[in-house]
Each structure stands twice: as C-alpha cells, then as structure tokens.
Amino acid sequence: MSRYRVSMDIGGTFTDVVAYDEETGRYRATKASTTPHDLTEGVFAALSTLVPQPNDISFMVHGTTQGLNAFLERRGVKVLLLATAGAGDTYHIARGPRMRLYDLHYRKPEPLLPLRDVVEVGGRFDPTGAELAPLDEDAVRAAAKRYAAEGFGAIAVAYLFSYANPAHELRTRQILEEELGDGVTVSLSHEAAKEWREYERTSSAVVEAYTGPVIRRYLARLEDSLEDRGLQVPLHVMQSSGGILRASSARRSPLQTLLSGPVGGAMGGVALAEALDRPNMICVDMGGTSFDVSLVVDGKPDISPEAALEGLPMLMSVVNIHTIGAGGGSVGWEEAGGLRVGPRSAGAAPGPACYGRGGVEPTVTDANLVLGRIDAEWFAGGELTLDVQAAERAVAGLGERLGLGTVAMAEGICDVANAKMAQAIRTITVSRGIEPREFTLVAFGGAGPMHAVFLARELGIGEVVVPRFPGAFSAWGMLQTEIRKDFVEPYFHVDEDLDRADTARRLAAMADEGLRALADEGVPESGRRVEHAVDVRYVAQEYTLTVPVHDADEPTREDFVEIVAKRFAQLHEARYGHANPGAPIEFVTLRTTAFGDLGRAETERLPEGGAEFPHRVVPVVFGGEPRDTVVVRRDDLVRGHSFDGPAIVVESTATTVVPPGFTVSVDAIGSLLVQDKEK
C-alpha cells in the first residue's frame, strides 16, 4: 500500500531525505553521502531506512543543485546564439553598468559564450509586432551548418520584439530542426522569458541553452533509475518559483529548475509560518561556507520576477534568497592592528583548523569549539571528529597578535561574526521597509541554530524558532508545496489607452492555458486554481510592482483602472514608503499563475511528555565567563519540555546554542521556541 510522501534534497555532499507516513502522520528524516556516479545509490541508501519498498511511495519530490553547479563550475554545453542583425552584440554589451565603483580593473560578468559564437540574422519587427523585414532563412540555415561543423551542444535564439511577435523565432526553430533533426536543443527567448528588455531575455535563453542539456540528462537518468527500482509515481521537481512540477515538464523548461536547491528552505519557512501562526519570519540558513536569508511576509514567500546568477540576469519567478558571505568557515584575521572576520572563508578545504585538514587560521567554527558551544564528538552526527587543540592553537595565535587571551579571542570572533550577520539582515529588511523586531527568526542548516539567538538579540527580535530536522529543513519544505506554472504576456499600455475587454480576453485565454497545464500535471480538477496579476508602474518609472487581479472578468468593470491604481498605490507605499495617488500608471505585463494541489503532508502534532529529561551540565563560555550550561540531546526532548539558557541542544545535523537570558520550550510540532525573557 503506497502511503509515504517523500522528498529529497540532493546536494553536492549530502542527500537529505524526509518521509511522511500518511497512515501514522509521522515524519522521519535521514541523510546519506551523495553518490555522483549514480545519484539513486545515495538516494536509496537514505530511503531504505525510512521506506520499506519504492512502491510504498505515493508522492515524490526533489530539489537539485545539478543545474546550478553546472552553471557555477561552467560545465554547461557550447552554445550558438542567433540574434537580430544590428543588435548581435546585445549579450556582450550587457547594458554596461559598473557594479564595483572603485575598481579601475572592472570586468563585466563572464558571459557564457564568446562574441564569435553569435550569428546575426536579418528580420525585424516594430514594438507592436508588425514585421518590418522578413526573416533571413538562409542565414538560419548557414548557422545550422556551423552548429553541426563546430561541435555546439545547444542553440539560443533571441530576436528583438519576439515577445510581441514570436513568428521569426518559431520559424527559426522549425528550420533548425529540419536541418539538424528533432534532437537539437533550441531555446527560444520568448519561451524562456516572454518579457521585454532584449539583454535580460537573451541572457535567460542563453542560460537555459547552456544548462538545459545537463538538467535534462540528469532528470532523465534519475527518472529511469527510480523507475527501474520500482517507483510507481511521477517524480516532481522543485522550481525556482517555490512551486513544483513533474520532471517530464521540468525537462521542457529547464531554466525554472536552476535554483531548485535552496528554495525548499524558504518554502519550509512559509509552511512553518502557517503552522505556528506567525505570518512574518526571517529565515536564516547557515552552512559551512554560506549564509542565506529569506523572508516570509504576511504568510507569503518573497517572490521576484527576476534573478541574477554571477551577474547574469534571468527573467523568471524566483523566491528571493539573499546570500551573505559568512558561515562557520569565515576566517578571523588581523589587518593594520585590527580584528577582521570574513568575508574570506576557509571553505571545505582546508576548512576550519579543527577539521584537521591543514587549516591553520581560526574560523568561526574553531571559535565556537574553543568556547564549548560545539560538542567535538557530536559534530555532524559524529561523522567528523574535531581537533580541539588545533582550534585552540589557531585562535590563540590570532589572540597573541591582538593582545587577547584565547577565550576572549574566541568569543570576540563569534561576537564580530554575529554582529556582521545581524547587520546584513537588517540592511535587507530596511531596504524592504520591514522592521525586524516584528518578525520571528527561523534558523536551520547545520550552523544556523548555533548563531540564531545571538542574531535575534542584535536585531531586537524576541523569538527564535528552530524547526524539527533543521539539517533537512529544505527537504521538509518541499513536502509543503504545490504545483506551480507561471504564464506571462507582455502588455504595454498607458492607463488611458487600455482596452479593458481585450485585457479580460487575454486573461481568460491564459487561465485556460494554465488549467490545461494543471491537467497535464495530473492535478485532480478540484485541486486546480489560477491567480491573475498585472505588472504596473507609474509612467516613466523603470521598475514595476505585481498587482493582483481578482479574476479574468475583473478588467471588464468600468472602474478597473482605478481599482488597479489603488492596489498599486498601496503596494507602492508598503514597498517604497510612499505613493503617488492620481498619477498616471502604465501596464507592462499580464501574469497568470496556475496552482495545483496534490495533497500535502500534514504537520505532525506530537504527544506531550513528562517534565524530566536527561541532560548534562558543563561549563561553556558566555560573556567572558564559563557558565554552567545545560546540554541536552534533541531526541530526548518532547512537547512541553522547557528550560532556561545558558543551554545547548545537540542533534545529529545541528547544534542550537542558547545564551543566558533566553528560555527554551518545545512546541506541539516539535520546534524549539527560544524566547527572550525580557520581551
């Protein structure tokens, strides 16, 4: 009987798996080493401890960093780019900003293909989509010959105004398939990103062409081997937008899968916000070398219509994740007689001094270890034994140069690291007009819970939540999502010129398209719904805000423009701190999002336990003094347990550090709630 909903987060080093048993309502989590030669080996090594047989699985979703890694390591395929004659240098001009202002040696983000691999093709539309010059088909055929002769792996096609009229791009694909066969990978810019701004759209198509074949091959292999092992349900893939899709459709638009990995954590934050009835959350995910921050505002994920990777833009819905250069590996060092912590990281190799892999500089992890805030034997579930003496040597060395004792130096490194992380979070919230004091801090990832309470104190936040399975929170988050497909239609109109009947017709057509897509995803009719929105701005503004439209009929209302203007003004006020009621607005883009509910894993309510729990009391340094500190294993804590800091809660994937002045309790779903006693 299939009864397990399963999610997997396949990272570079570890594969996390979470399984939800629909019969008992229980969750379990585990991890295994990622096995690059055959990923299913690692997946099943982990799965076998949670689920008896593959055919016991009723639903499966996974997130992957395969495409992202191929991009970051520049392991994508060789791409030929076809562009409009006269504008073939668009991708390399890249709009020309200098992103580092005091750099005489500034270079633009490294493009994914050289200028010589751009072919200019005749053919031109005007802004309304009227043809000014026909497509030069001979040039396309010549490009096909070059593709075959020079070992390219994919073709991107990005013509001016293709969002207004895709005919030339579509005809180009037809010709390329005639010449090169159906198997050729062709990314059309209007399909990758149906929006204006040729550089950003071209870049989207190029990223898709560059990583698409890698993602497709990977998904096909994973699906095949899952099927071989007896999986009987379709595999779903986490999308950059925070929704999921069947692997078979993800293969058709691989760009959407690129940021699949880290998004699970942000969506877990959304689910947790609902479960705990705390609509505003700052989620921090801290690992060895990374520190990611995402926001949940009013119970909703923070989604942008645009993202960039290493400076290369992509027009697609993406959950905002702010990456800050910090983590357990951040190095403490001396400059001009002053202390610095980061942004340099010891990374995984050599890693912190305590890893015993040749690192000699003190890192944040070393400092935590010296202070007793990490249990040397329990770190990473006991998989890695830490060398306390090496950490002490490294910290003491820096302390000597700065005139500080070893313990003071260690606490200083942690204090500086915490202050810097807190300030980075504050700047993110300030630029969104959010007051962090009104938010709950959620901490996950291996190192997140170790620093979270200190960050909260710096930010004036009164409550920190450490969810169950903090090391596998991204995987848990994937079980809390639904199918999502985004549809975009450029629609440039100044308010007074708007043809409202036409707007309604277009939205209705997009709704049909969305509902059909949900049917293709196997969503039962009762679980299908669409949401509409329009991107709006004040005339002559550059940026737009996405304003909800209640249904496809709403534009037929007489006062539709005023309604949209009012909603826009409210959003503008919230986002930018002011609005301009009465000023003319312009419509830029119509958006329809289709959501499909495939049933979700319920949040597990835990039974209440007694008041007592096993623990040790050991000295740990806080505020320069060793303090008697409660050390407890998370597995020994159940709902209703409560105790005061200083305390340390250890589990196989994470360590939670609670300084004096805070109190810890375990809630109904097993989260640790850490609260400031004075708030």
Added chain:
Amino acid sequence: MSIDPVVVEIVRNALTSAADDMNATLIRSAYTPIIYECGDCVVALLDDEHQVLGQSAGLPIFLGNLETCTLATEQRFGREVWQPDDVWILNDSYLGGTHLNDVTIFGPVFVDDALVGFTATRAHWIDVGSKDPGGSMDSVNIFQEGLRLGPQKLVEGGREVAAVIDTIATNVRFPYPTSGDMHAMIATIKMGQARLAEIVARWGLETVRAARDEIFAQTERLEREVIRNIPDGVYRAEGFLDNDGVDLTTPVPVKLAITVSGESLEFDVTESADQTVGPVNCGTAQTVSACRVGYKLLVSPDVPGNGGSFRPMSVRVREGSVFGAQAPAACQWYFSHLGLLIDLVAKALAPAMPERVAAASHGDSMIVLLAGRDARHGRDYVSLEATLGGWGAWEGSDGESALINNVNGSLKDIPIEVFETRYPFRITEYAIRPDSGGAGRWRGGNGVVREYVAQQDCTVSLWFERSTTPAWGLFGGSDAAPPEVVINHGRPDERRLLKCNGLRLKAGDTIRCMTGGGGGYGSPAERDDAAVRDDIADGHVSRERAAAVYGA
C-alpha cells in the same frame, strides 16, 4: 584609553552598516530614477569634528565632500547653531562644489544634550529651475542654472519650515517628485540620526571615540603602507577638454602635478585653465573629491572610507580656475573635467605603480538628449541617455568594452525594445565599435556604435567629449579612437559634430553615435598571437588593423 579590538571591530561594522541602512532608506524612498536607479546620491555619518565615521559607496565623484557642508555651515554661523531635531539644506555650487542639482541635506545628532556628530546625504534633483528643463549645456553664469541655497534650516525642532519648503516648490519645474525626493532625504537623515544615537548609547561616547581613533589609525596605516612604496618625486600629467560647450573652438587644459614625499602626496591642479564662460567649472570641494577618487582607485580601493582616509594627501587648487570656481561661474557641466582629472591621476602615477594603474577610459558621459511630441499619442517626451564606451587595459588584462563612464556609477543603457516603445525612433544598430580601443600587449576596450533613425520630426542635443585628448595608452600601448557623431550618414546633408543644443531633425534623419575606446597597455608587438586571432574572430579588431598593428 586602551580599547578592546573586538569592540573596535563591532563599532566599525556598526558605523558602516548604519551608512548602508541610510543608503537603503534613500534608494527605497526616492521618487525619481536618477536616485533609485542611477544611484546619483551618497550618505555619510560624521563625528562632531566633521570627520567621516561611515559612508556608503555612493557615486564616486561625491566621495568625501559631505563634511565640507557641515563644516562650512558651522564656520558661517558658529557651533551653537546646531540644535536637536534640526535638518539643514544647501546646494550652493561654491560650497558643495558641484552643480545646483546636487542638493545636500544634513542634521546634527545629539545624545543627552551633547552634540555627538552629524548625518548627511546628497542626491541629484531632476530640476532646480534652470533656464532649460533639468539643466542646460550652454549656461554662462550660475544665475541661469536655477535656485541657489546657502545653508539653512529645512526642519527646526522637529517641524518643517514651511516657508523654505514653499520657496523650493515654487522654484522647481517638477515640485511633486522633488518634494518626494526631499522627504526621502529627510527620512534618511532621521534614520541616520537614530542609528548613530543608538550606537553611542549602546557603547558610550568615550568608547565610541576611542574606537573611532583606532579605526582611523588602522585606515591611515593601510594607506601609508601603500604610499611608502611610491618613490619620492613629482609626477605630472595633462590633457584637454575639447571646449567649454559655449566657445566651441578653445580647448580647456587640465594639468596635474603630484608630489610624493615619504608617506604623503600633494595634488596640484593650479596650472589648469582659468574658469570658463561655459559650464565646465566646479567648486574646490568637488576637486578635492575627484582627487580622492583618483587616489582611492590606486591606493585603497577595498578600504571603506572614513576619517582616517586621505590623511596622507592634500590638494592645491587655484581660486578662479575651473577647479576653484568663483561666483558667478557656470557649474552645470561640472563633471567633464573632473572625469579627466581622475583619469590623469592614474596616468601621472603610472611610472610609480604600473601594476595598479590602467590606461585611460573613453572618459565622459556622451549625452544624447532627444525631445519632441510623439504623434502616436500626442504626448511630449524627453529622453536623456549617457552612452557607453571603452575602458583602458592594464597589466594582465584587456580593457572592458561598452561600459559606463566613471562619474555615472552603475547606470545601465536603455534597451532598444524599451526605447522604441517609448519614443518615436528606430535603433538600427547598437554594436561594439571595432578598432576603437588602443592597441597594446593588452588591448583597450572598444566603444559602441548606436544609430537612431527619427520616425518623426524632433530635436537633438549632444555632449560628446574627449576628441582632443582621446583615451591614452600606457607603456607603449596606443591611444584609443576619439568619439564621432554623424548626422545623416552617407547623405548629401551629412554633418559631423560632437556638441549641439536643440538641433532640429526631420523624420527619416539619422544620428550615428560612436564612442571612444580605452587606451592600450604595453607594446602591441608583444601581444599574444592567439589573442589577436580571437580579437579578429570576435570582431573587436578588423583584419586590416590586425595586419597593420600586430603584423597578423
């Protein structure tokens, strides 16, 4: 007082972060894209002696001259003029150094009735009531350039001074967005005041002062270490602006001499041109800023600026010159000769620090202003664009092609799809301009070609510079091509010009703009053969030129 290095580092980060938060507030709340999109703004926290505690990166040309505004105010009215909950404004070119559009707003910070510092911000306002909308290219005195405010209170004891705000509103063309930007700046000042007060309250004034001294000392040590390695001597460089925009036949000389002795540097620009009739003049404060930008690019690009920065350097300016403008000199186009000056710092110091410098860039904003009434909907339009160009090569790398110039920060070009939708033009070519970068072992970046075809009658104004002194090469690298603009290319009525104001065009007329490249670095004879082949394949260098220059 001796102070814990951990506290110093936490306070240092808190001050920098407070400046970042002020900047985020300004960008978030500003009404006009020149602030929130182009970043034509800057913020700073100052101590009570007008020394910088923290500042945002901001527009480089504004580097470190907010303190001159608080200092000038104090010198004029006395120290007791500072009162809690006041906010001040000024935009006088001869005090702030820049054009009247750049408005500085600042306020004192008090903790327990004691003055502990200031917060300040400067941003570009889209219009301050000059003779032409937004500012003119041919003004001849400051009275044509709009409303000129000496230091005065905008907020007094927490209440806005209605008369001053009303005066501003009646003197600018777009009072609504201008008021929005002004209030965004006031909000920025208040947020900075609160943040600085919080830091002082948390650590105590004595500790913050001790931390400040140590932070400044660290910065000074880092900078002096670099300067110590520059051999003593006098380093000179010079160049010319084509003209001042009004008298189109007379070049404007810019001359720089840098004297290095031990751990200090003196910048001397006194031999540069007398102030001009046209608007390429600036106040001394802005000249100091430009020298600081040139210095920072070479000496301390990665060190956040503070009161310890620039201690080893001094600047000599001659009053009545283009760098020390006196009333009533026109200052609207105050940045063209400053951009040149910044480039000249690297040229002068090239022999002393060859691995840190770069050859020159295309160097100016290369402005195209198109205006008219769009017959498609009957509405008026004005489009103002800066055009990208090439940057200079350096030891180890070619220069970048098609990049915005130094004084425009992180400005992006306008996409063809956006431009043609908004304005009645077709852009038929937008490309990297081959052979425009200087040849060298490391090749200068190329400029661009951007060709507009008017679909309706309209007017065009242009400001293209640096044809007299195109981007120079270094150490045997060649100079780059100068800019060119051709109206009606290849037609009997073809004409070439670089500057004009309100030139009328007919439907079907074309404007072909070509910007200069960056200079080359090292002898072209030493360029790697494979790099020359790649340049030809990529279209950066034509076959003919490759044969002529590189013997390929």
